[in-house]
Amino acid sequence: NAGVTQTPKFRVLKTGQSMTLLCAQDMNHEYMYWYRQDPGMGLRLIHYSVGEGTTAKGEVPDGYNVSRLKKQNFLLGLESAAPSQTSVYFCASGGTGWVNTEAFFGQGTRLTVV
Amino acid sequence: RKEVEQDPGPFNVPEGATVAFNCTYSNSASQSFFWYRQDCRKEPKLLMSVYSSGNEDGRFTAQLNRASQYISLLIRDSKLSDSATYLCVVNDDGGYNKLIFGAGTRLAVHP
Numbered sequence: 001n002a003g004v005t006q007t008p009k010f011r012v013l014k015t016g017q018s019m020t021l022l023c024a025q026d027m028n029h030e031y032m033y034w035y036r037q038d039p040g041m042g043l044r045l046i047h048y049s050v051g052e053g054t055t056a057k058g059e060v061p062d063g064y065n066v067s068r069l070k071k072q073n074f075l076l077g078l079e080s081a082a083p084s085q086t087s088v089y090f091c092a093s094g095g096t097g098w099v100n101t102e103a104f105f106g107q108g109t110r111l112t113v114v
Numbered sequence: 115r116k117e118v119e120q121d122p123g124p125f126n127v128p129e130g131a132t133v134a135f136n137c138t139y140s141n142s143a144s145q146s147f148f149w150y151r152q153d154c155r156k157e158p159k160l161l162m163s164v165y166s167s168g169n170e171d172g173r174f175t176a177q178l179n180r181a182s183q184y185i186s187l188l189i190r191d192s193k194l195s196d197s198a199t200y201l202c203v204v205n206d207d208g209g210y211n212k213l214i215f216g217a218g219t220r221l222a223v224h225p
Binding site: 033035040041042043044045048056058059090092094102103105106107108 | 212213
């Protein structure tokens with residue numbers, strides 16, 4: 001079972017370049033999340049979605065945009081990359097219901113902005 | 115104040131030891147609580163959910179104290195394979211069910 005798949009797994013960008021990270025899940029989950037993880041900071045929520053066509057800001061949304069045009073995909077865009085966006089990015093998806101069920105994570109994307 | 119706070123550690127313990135991790139959360143409306151485990155350079159994976167009455171899964175015991183907004187994880191008879199970072203996770207019950215992660219507590223079990 002694929003679960004949650006992130007592409008790409010590694011990327012090096014120059015300052016000012018743009019890119020899109022793709023997250024795909026095959027578990028029919030309503031909720032999807034994008035986190036970034038920096039040393040000593042834990043996972044910080046960038047944006048999330050509670051269903052197809054919806055998105056919402058998390059804790060650190062500046063410099064990022066997202067789209068959820070299809071239920072199974074959640075895209076994270078960097079319009080103009082900055083060195084401060086060097087991080088490991090994790091996508092996750094979770095089930096429905098008022099009380100959250102387990103969140104499943106992708107393997108992460110290691111992004112370096114030079 | 116951070117929404118979810120954990121002691122970063124590291125906790126260095128010998129095999130067979132009992133170790134406890136604590137976590138506090140700020141949103142009294144939070145409904146769901148979890149412990150995740152993250153190995154070095156890997157994605158987080160669910161270790162166990164935390165229920166109001168407390169729950170146990172083998173060597174792992176989780177406790178929740180809603181009045182004090184406090185969660186704990188107890189690991190008995192530590193194994194080398196328990197070495198990892200343990201993440202406290204709280205559902206932010208603001209109507210959108212978003213998961214808020216603590217920064218994690220690192221555990222190193224040595225022979």
